[in-house]
Amino acid sequence: MIKSMTGFGRYEISEGERKFTVEMKAVNHRYLDVSIKIPKKLSFFESAVRNMLKKYIERGKVDVFVTYEEYTQNNVCIKYNKDIAEEYMKYLDQMAGDFSLENDIRVSTLSRYPEVFTMEEQTMDEEELWRELEQAVQGAAENFVEAREAEGENLKEDLIGKLDAMAVHVDFITDRSPHIIKEYKEKLREKIQELLEDTRVDESRLLTEVTIFADRVCVDEELVRLRSHIAQTKEALLAGGSVGRKLDFIAQEMNREANTILSKTTDIEVSGHAIELKTEIEKVREQIQNIE
16 A cells, blocks of 8 residues: 555553553655654653654654653652661761760651652653553554555555556657658658759658658657556556655656657657646656655
């Protein structure tokens, strides 16, 4: 199936006291460029998320936004630092002895000294967190791919229509080409007779001139290659997969053939159709830039 390089996907999962939200959006790019914005406390999962996304995406500039919310307050605990409290008591006793003072320290007083009690965030269960985050990333990626495939199908239908229009111009140029030679021969004969009046036309010389002209304006090879490129493009679109780079190369080749036809022809009608052909090719190239 053909995939567009532009798309959007979102997935939200809420289990118990946590909620994960993952959003993805992408635009055209020659290669895969993934930018992930993830909360600092989950930053150690960034590499795993990046590797996971490579299974779903091959090309495009992708921005991923991960949001994490925690509804509980039980993830913080108080820690009693006994060693620090002992240090305080040792030096307070020493001060009392040095200055002959009463050591009237109370528990409530000691507890207010720095670092005796500290607030610490409880260690998160990484496996449980990854299980939920992985599910959210997978859901967003699947929705993202679905959106890309839907747009890709529209692109495919549009491109096939443009390829059919190109084939019409190729058919016209093919049918018109033999008549150009005949018309040139007749015009040349008339011109010679007009200039030489009653003198007989040298048929061999006339044939030589017509042959040289025919060789100069011949576009048979270009037309054959164009038909082949149109057929290859259709086959690739119908086969599906990541064919963007291949189609871009074929479109460049088609443009080259159309330019050659336009440079060789001396016929107004062929020129008109060659210009229309180039216009269709440019439209095809623009659309192909959106294909993964």
